[in-house]
Amino acid sequence: MEQKRILLVIGGGIAAYKSLELIRELGRRGIASRCIVTKAGQEFVTPLSVSALSGDKAYTELFDLDEEAEMGHIQLSRSADLVVVCPATADLMAKANAGLANDLASTMLLATDKPVLMVPAMNVRMWQHAATIRNVAQLRADGVTVMKPDEGAMACGEFGPGRLPELPAIVAAIEAQLAGQGQGALSGFHALVTAGPTREPLDPVRYLSNHSSGRQGYAIAAALSAQGASVTLVSGPVSLAPPRGVTLVKVETARQMLKACEEALPADVFVSVAAVADWRPARAATKKLKIKGAGSEAPSMELAENPDILKTLSNKRKHRPRLVIGFAAETHDVEDFARAKLDRKGCDWIVANDVSGDVMGGAENEVLLISHDASEHWPRMGKDDVARRLARRIAAELTGDDDGVRLAAE
Numbered sequence: 458m459e460q461k462r463i464l465l466v467i468g469g470g471i472a473a474y475k476s477l478e479l480i481r482e483l484g485r486r487g488i489a490s491r492c493i494v495t496k497a498g499q500e501f502v503t504p505l506s507v508s509a510l511s512g513d514k515a516y517t518e519l520f521d522l523d524e525e526a527e528m529g530h531i532q533l534s535r536s537a538d539l540v541v542v543c544p545a546t547a548d549l550m551a552k553a554n555a556g557l558a559n560d561l562a563s564t565m566l567l568a569t570d571k572p573v574l575m576v577p578a579m580n581v582r583m584w585q586h587a588a589t590i591r592n593v594a595q596l597r598a599d600g601v602t603v604m605k606p607d608e609g610a611m612a613c614g615e616f617g618p619g620r621l622p623e624l625p626a627i628v629a630a631i632e633a634q635l636a637g638q639g640q641g642a643l644s645g646f647h648a649l650v651t652a653g654p655t656r657e658p659l660d661p662v663r664y665l666s667n668h669s670s671g672r673q674g675y676a677i678a679a680a681l682s683a684q685g686a687s688v689t690l691v692s693g694p695v696s697l698a699p700p701r702g703v704t705l706v707k708v709e710t711a712r713q714m715l716k717a718c719e720e721a722l723p724a725d726v727f728v729s730v731a732a733v734a735d736w737r738p739a740r741a742a743t744k745k746l747k748i749k750g751a752g753s754e755a756p757s758m759e760l761a762e763n764p765d766i767l768k769t770l771s772n773k774r775k776h777r778p779r780l781v782i783g784f785a786a787e788t789h790d791v792e793d794f795a796r797a798k799l800d801r802k803g804c805d806w807i808v809a810n811d812v813s814g815d816v817m818g819g820a821e822n823e824v825l826l827i828s829h830d831a832s833e834h835w836p837r838m839g840k841d842d843v844a845r846r847l848a849r850r851i852a853a854e855l856t857g858d859d860d861g862v863r864l865a866a867e
Contacts (some may be wrong), residue, residue, distance in 0.1 A: 461635050462489040464537035464571070466562045468498020468546040471612045472578035472621035476501060476543055480510045482628055484555035488635070492516065495549070495562050496845050513528075519561040533561075539634050542566075544621055545580035545603070553601070561611040565647040573601045574634055576627055581617030585835050598761065604687070605645045608723060608727055608776075615787060622647070622687075625704040625721075629687040631700035641685030642852035648686040649778065650678045651766065653693035655711045657737035659758070660746045667732035671695030671821060673784075676844035681728075684848050689721040693731055711737065711763035718766060726851055727778040729767040729804075732786065736760040771803035781853055782847075785809040793828050808847065826850070857862035 463483065467476045479488045490511045494504050504515035510598060534540075542549055542562075549562065553575075558564040566573065575596065583589060584606060593603050604627070607620040621627075626647050650675020656664040671692060677688040679700035688703045691714055699705040706717045713732045718727070740761040748756045767783045781804040785795040788811065795809035809825040821835040826847070833848065 460487060461539075462491060462535060462537045463631060463635075464540045464565070464569075465490045465492045465511075466540065466545075466549070466565070467492060467494045467498040467502060468542060468544045468549045468562075468578075469500055469644055470544045470546050470578050470650055471501065473498050473501035474542040475621055477506060477510055477515070477623065478624055479543060479627060482624060483631065484510070486628070486632070488631070489513070491533070491743040493533065493562050495560065497546070497548070505768055509863075511852070516561060519564055530552075531568050534545075534565045534571070537571060539631065540566070540569050540571050540573045541576065542573070542630060543576040543627065543761060544576035546577075546584045547579045547586075547592075549806065550577070550589065550592045550596060550603075554595050554599075562721045572634055574630060575601055576622060576630075577606045577619070578621035579606075579619050580611060580613055581615050581695040582621045583838040585617075585756060602630070602634065602644050602685075605647070605725075614861065624686045625689060628778045629682075629689070629702060629704045633682050633685065633687065636682075636702045641683060642856055643681060643848075644685030646686045646725040648678075648681040648688045648726045648728065648851075649691070649718060649721050650674055650681065650688060650728045651693075651714060651718065651731035651733075652678065652689045653716055654732045655693045655734045655763075656709050656711075656756075657711065657763070659738045660742035660744065662745050662816045663832055665734055665737065666687050667678065667734055669693070669695070669732035671835040672820070673840045673843065674728075675700060676841045677727065677730060677847060680749040680841070680844035680848035681726075681851065683845075684852050686725075689724070691717045691731070711766065713767060715764045715766045722773075724778045725855055726780040726782070727770050728784075728847075728851075729770070730784050731764055731766075735763055736840075738762050765802070768802045771805075780805050780851060782806045782808060786811040786812040792825055792832065795825060796855065798835055799827060799829065 491513050493508045493516045507515040543599050552563040552567050558567045597793045606618050607622050608618045609620045610616050649809050653671035654667045654669040656666045659666045675697050678688050682688045682702045690703045693707045708714045739761040772783045781803045785798050785807050787794045795807045801808045807827045820841050822840050824835050
């Protein structure tokens with residue numbers, strides 16, 4: 458398979474140093490980087506550092522006699538599968554929107570016929586300025602994918618939206634674009650999904666766990682990625698390959714899963730599909746317990762309650778996802794128990810399914826999608842179909858483009 462390559466434009470902002478980490482991480486994933494460093498970008502990172510990490514020349518000048526003898530800016534614009542601007546400063550986005558071409562980066566952006574992904578990073582006031590809002594809207598209308606910046610403390614001391622998205626989210630967006638999945642309704646949104654079981658160790662060879670193949674959670678992560686979202690998938694131990702373009706975080710225990718989820722925030726949507734163990738042994742032995750033997754009594758086990766991941770994220774004051782969705786696996790009175798869980802956890806939707814039949818590990822599912830004031834029954838269908846249908850509902854909810862797909866009241 459031919460190696461994928463991006464053309465990375467490094468703009469002039471304090472976040473430019475993270476472009477070096479991005480080059481290295483993409484290289485680990487088999488994605489090559491060819492780089493343009495703007496004049497302002499060189500105030501933060503050196504062409505030498507960029508060249509050393511990318512293994513290629515760092516391009517800086519439009520009027521380079523050797524390069525421009527062969528129309529270097531045209532060649533550069535066609536030399537990659539994807540153009541990534543990171544950090545995308547307010548200045549770079551304004552130039553791209555206006556069609557200016559007064560340096561190598563802006564000229565290349567005007568000349569390229571490749572998809573363009575912009576990763577914004579700037580002061581909160583600059584991000585919220587009317588001019589930037591207009592520029593972003595027009596760039597998106599022109600087919601450019603502009604990621605949503607993170608919210609938080611900034612180098613300037615202010616707080617708000619404008620921070621460069623975290624590295625895993627950027628990498629996932631790049632991989633999704635390279636896989637041809639970056640133009641969906643959820644482009645620029647970050648989705649957090651949990652899947653699989655957790656395992657709570659009793660000793661080095663035994664554990665407590667729940668039944669879960671992880672198939673439904675992995676299918677949902679893939680469907681959200683196909684809608685253009687950058688997806689972080691926090692997975693317990695399963696025997697499934699991670700979906701292409703998704704950032705996979707592997708965990709074993711419920712406490713590890715909660716920690717991984719909190720570290721993945723902020724997110725626009727959280728889909729809690731994992732079958733998390735409610736309890737764990739209060740004390741895990743460091744050596745194998747000898748619980749069999751002549752005259753031995755039946756062993757007892759003291760249990761401790763695990764953290765409630767869905768409830769914790771549903772009730773966060775800071776960085777609560779806009780949409781929190783839980784799953785309820787029930788064997789009877791499915792809707793009643795699901796509604797009780799919806800109220801108890803504080804989430805927005807519950808996807809409830811009857812697991813009394815052949816569901817665990819199977820290829821199909823029959824679910825109820827429940828909100829606080831409505832519910833909808835979905836007929837039995839493949840888990841991939843359930844995932845795609847749910848992803849479309851999530852996209853409609855987050856973008857406000859409901860198109861008649863909101864839950865119908867009973």
